[in-house]
Amino acid sequence: MTDTSRRDALKCLGVGAGTLFTLSGGVFSAFDMAQAREDMGTPLFLQISDTHIGFNKNANPDVIGTLNATIDSINAMPRQPAFAIHTGDVTHLSKAGEFDTANQLLSRMKVSELHVVPGEHDVTDGPGAEFFARFGKASGNKGYYSFDSQGVHFVALVNVMNFKPNGLGALGEDQLAWLKDDLAGRSASQPVVVFAHMPLWTIYEPWGWGTGEGEQIASLLRRFGSVTVLNGHIHQIVQKVEGNILFHTARSTAYPQPSAGTGPGPGPLVVPPAQLPGMLGVTMAVRDGKRRLSLTDSTLA
Amino acid sequence: MKSNFFGVALLLASAAGLHPANAADVAVNIKNFDYSPMDLNIAAGTTVVWKNLDGEPHTIASIDGQFRSQALDQDDSFRFTFDHPGVYKYICSIHPKMKATITVK
Numbered sequence: 001m002t003d004t005s006r007r008d009a010l011k012c013l014g015v016g017a018g019t020l021f022t023l024s025g026g027v028f029s030a031f032d033m034a035q036a037r038e039d040m041g042t043p044l045f046l047q048i049s050d051t052h053i054g055f056n057k058n059a060n061p062d063v064i065g066t067l068n069a070t071i072d073s074i075n076a077m078p079r080q081p082a083f084a085i086h087t088g089d090v091t092h093l094s095k096a097g098e099f100d101t102a103n104q105l106l107s108r109m110k111v112s113e114l115h116v117v118p119g120e121h122d123v124t125d126g127p128g129a130e131f132f133a134r135f136g137k138a139s140g141n142k143g144y145y146s147f148d149s150q151g152v153h154f155v156a157l158v159n160v161m162n163f164k165p166n167g168l169g170a171l172g173e174d175q176l177a178w179l180k181d182d183l184a185g186r187s188a189s190q191p192v193v194v195f196a197h198m199p200l201w202t203i204y205e206p207w208g209w210g211t212g213e214g215e216q217i218a219s220l221l222r223r224f225g226s227v228t229v230l231n232g233h234i235h236q237i238v239q240k241v242e243g244n245i246l247f248h249t250a251r252s253t254a255y256p257q258p259s260a261g262t263g264p265g266p267g268p269l270v271v272p273p274a275q276l277p278g279m280l281g282v283t284m285a286v287r288d289g290k291r292r293l294s295l296t297d298s299t300l301a
Numbered sequence: 302m303k304s305n306f307f308g309v310a311l312l313l314a315s316a317a318g319l320h321p322a323n324a325a326d327v328a329v330n331i332k333n334f335d336y337s338p339m340d341l342n343i344a345a346g347t348t349v350v351w352k353n354l355d356g357e358p359h360t361i362a363s364i365d366g367q368f369r370s371q372a373l374d375q376d377d378s379f380r381f382t383f384d385h386p387g388v389y390k391y392i393c394s395i396h397p398k399m400k401a402t403i404t405v406k
């Protein structure tokens with residue numbers, strides 16, 4: 001990479017139209033990225049989502065190119081996060097070749113680990129054989145699992161294989177029981193990060209943008225002092241804060257989708273080419289204190 | 302080189318999952334996140350051909366598992382022949398709000 005392109009990449013992730021959100025003891029605040037940049041804390045992890053490798057329609061004929069540009073930006077950051085999470089829709093059509101291409105591209109990311117949960121596009125074959133052959137090991141092929149890193153408890157959930165009749169995502173009874181067990185007995189002072197593909201709270205029910213057991217999941221999380229719930233699926237940033245819980249959806253690296261209820265359905269949104277980079281991007285979680293976790297969204301613009 | 306062009310065309314048609322339509326086949330189009338028609342009545346032995354016209358992929362997945370398509374990209378098709386009378390409900394497994402019914406008599 002040349003000096004100029006590195007500088008451009010840094011500009012992308014560092015000074016983009018980002019807003020930094022901090023959550024501390026339930027107090028929520030937002031301030032401008034440009035002011036916060038200098039004393040930003042240690043990058044904890046990075047969230048990438050909805051890479052949709054295999055998509056080739058008008059909304060973005062070059063999803064490989066935009067993923068590569070995203071990875072270049074990540075690799076050019078002054079400090080790398082310890083690991084990355086991918087919140088699903090790695091591929092567009094669950095094809096073996098799409099998974100292989102995605103793996104090849106993602107392996108270029110300068111992070112030590114990649115944690116992946118499936119999106120509904122990754123398991124269109126039903127049992128998700130292609131997905132689990134590649135990403136099932138961490139969970140014994142269940143898809144959901146937890147791990148601890150840097151004092152934070154991370155929980156990966158699968159809500160795309162057990163749809164409710166109303167079209168919302170669902171965990172199913174076994175996974176919900178597992179989640180209850182996994183969180184039981186943990187200190188309420190340990191920060192918790194939960195991630196899944198579809199939003200774990202209801203954003204827009206007519207388009208299935210939510211999870212049927214959302215309230216049960218939230219009730220298991222309320223006693224913790226710092227909870228961050230991360231999702232993809234809707235290809236745009238939507239967030240809300242409820243008590244100590246910050247809910248946040250990430251952008252896609254492939255194509256945008258319309259805002260809730262705009263148009264016939266949640267399909268790819270065609271925008272003028274000049275606007276596309278500003279609608280694609282990743283989310284970075286940084287830590288600026290013992291318990292403070294902040295999210296920064298950056299775009300390719 | 303005429304025959305070569307013809308060969309390529311056939312190959313493309315087959316790669317896209319398209320087959321020459323029989324006059325007796327019944328079409329269901331998928332557009333704007335809906336199956337059209339949503340309620341279909343056919344005689345036993347009829348083949349239904351679904352075609353996805355959306356930029357977003359869709360599937361045809363029978364509720365009780367009797368038939369299930371791969372994810373259909375834009376302009377891809379899926380066909381299934383209904384040999385036995387009954388009421389067949391199906392959904393899109395990617396967008397399960399999309400529901401439809403086929404009644405075979």
